[in-house]
Amino acid sequence: MQTYIFDKTNDTDIAFYQIRERLITLLRSRFTTYGYKQIQTPTFEPYDLYTTVNGTIKLDEMIKVIDNSGKVLVMRPDVTIPITQQIASKYKHLSKEIRYFYVTDVFRQTPDESNNKERTQAGIEYFGNNSPEADAEVLSLAVHLLKDLHLTNFTLEIGHAGFTKELISELALSDQDLKQFKQLIQAKNTNGIKLFLADLSIDPKLRYAIENIPLLYGEADDVIKRAKEIAYNDSMVNKLQNLEEVCTVIQAYGCKQHIVIDLGLINHMDYYSDIIFQGFTENVGKPILMGGRYDKLATQFNASIPAIGFACDIEALLDSTKNHTKSYQPPIDVDIYYETDEQEYGLTIANELREQNYRVLTFPIPEANKHESAQCTLYLTRNNSTLYQQNKSWSFTDIEKLNQILQEVKERI
Template sequence: MINYYIDGVNDLHFQELLGYQRINDEIEQVMRRFGYKPILTPNFEYYDMYAMDKSLSRDKMFKLIDKNGKVMVLRPDATIPICRMAANTFKNPEEVLKFSYITTIFREDNSKTNYRKDFIQGGVEYFGNSGPECDGEIIAVAITMLLNLGLEKIHIDVGQAAFLDGLFDGIDLTFSEKERINELIENKNLGDLKLYLGQLNITDEIYETMLKIPMLFGSYEDVMKKARELCLNGSMEAALDHVESVYEILSIYGLENYINLDFGFTNQLDYYSGLIFKGYAENWGDSILSGGRYDNLSKTFGVDRPATGFGINISLLMEIIGREENSQDYFDVLIRYENSMLSDALSTASLLRDLEFSTDIIDNKYIYSEENYRFVLMVEKNGIFISDKDDKIPTSIEKFMDILKGDISL
């Protein structure tokens, strides 16, 4: 027999889908409470649109050719197409826009999970507000989602792309040199960072400062104090001022205890320009959400508009949280019937469905799981019975409907 299973994708069965539904419902409720409007962009986008972000590897995208010979890709990122949509539809750069989404992301991944080719992601994007209250709200939304899902051991690592960018100001470095420095700082590879910086034409002061940045992580108070001591110009000071203001906003929300600082993690995606963050849960090694400010992305689509947002990996959340626990009573009634009683069984099923009770109907001759039903009703020649483990409890349609409604007990 031919094996048609594709490595890196995952079939979703009933229990998994219930888990996804519960997670999606919780996430969508939080989005709505904070005023974000749901939108959806196409699965397909033009390949060239992603050329602006060199961090999205072209080799990891799934490509195809349209009838006009243009190269298209399945959506490898949610933020860029939403930014395109916002710029194409809402031309006024002063207008504030708040969007939410739950969608599928398609790209190759090196993780050990079952979704290395696609995964479900939710997120919010906030356009038109450059203030710290915008970044604070975005992080508050992220934390609230995790808390509402019952995750308690969570923390958000906040960084600032503009802090290191400020250090780069006035230094004659190529794009590839900055990219390499970012990579070594991100990986906290101090040995290779020393060797690499030693080959560059930079001052001793900048050399020493860059070597300290990978270790700028931990509690807000401790890291902010050390970072202030490393500031060499106004741009670095302004970057820290913004982080400080966002932290004050989060304190008003009462969420400051979930915040750590990490200026050693850098610009994950090329379009991030300011505050960046990652979220972690339940001692899970990989970040479960990430986001940040991207003030320069929108103008590539013709509208100069500041923005910030984040995406949360719902597929990874499913692995952490597990399957839906309360799926036993997903449906109301399963009707089992003897062949000669088909007419009575169908009439009973129609009556229950008209009353908005979910009702399944199966001939007794078939093997069929009776899990996930509140009640199993037996329609037989000698009457109607409620199946209760190994017992059959006589009933009538009227009495059974009272039981379903909760007016009387079984």
């Protein structure tokens, strides 16, 4: 990743890279506990894959290359679409559930991040189940994940793509006007929405409903109740009932305190059809997690497969955990210096500590002044074995005693 390219003048790059890898390991572990298996998609994909799929990212945001046969390829701009294509190529219908997770780079050239075309995403895709229980489980996983990162002040904002789309579709707007109107809703610009609708000849009930979309934000029971009062048809009522059922299961998971409903939530990926959500935490000005249900995406590959998923932005997660980096510190460093006669003893200790996942370097004692000090330093001489950590020192006679000392040191760091 560009943020973590090694700079020989700045050793903090290496420290942040280690923190990043520990964070990714934690994410992999949590995905696995929910039954997900890792998958990978190609870095270079056919350009046609994205030009023929509705609701994908903007074509001018893709990074295009030409292979030696003259075929246009793109560097992976999205993960959900190629995974869905893989599933749809094998199954037209699913009689079982399939759960995949990924940790991979995506490549986009967006105007607001022109200097950062490569970002790492970690996420999940859950195929074959469109029940409220499946939606709630995915949301619970997202909450569980953010708790693993020791984030206490985070929120999952949940909307319903189908509810908002159905209201807006009644306006019969052009593509350009639709884009502008969605931006007004996303910004919760109530005055702008009223001005936009002023020149349209529409049913007063529809006008009232659309003007109230930005206000449908807050605690689940209250928002759903108010939304039902402005629902324009039975289909919208059914979508709200589905959202209500999901919230009931979320409460059973014990996650309701982290959930708010935002029926004005709009995702830039138009392939989402039902529940959509975004994760936010303090001190980060953009979502750290985004996802939703996309039951109709597989139909573009001639299959009928319901699915839901989400992706985390690794760089945003790193920003959100700046005050919790202690949770991601790697095992402490140990440098071992030994006299020639103690070489076998020193290397034996080194292997013992490496088995316990310590990071260990070994040197003969004449090298002692040629290396920077580690967190802990062992000096092994014929007459004494000593561990140094900052201004403290401990003598030890065997590996058991050394382990006790290192455990004390770990608790202090």
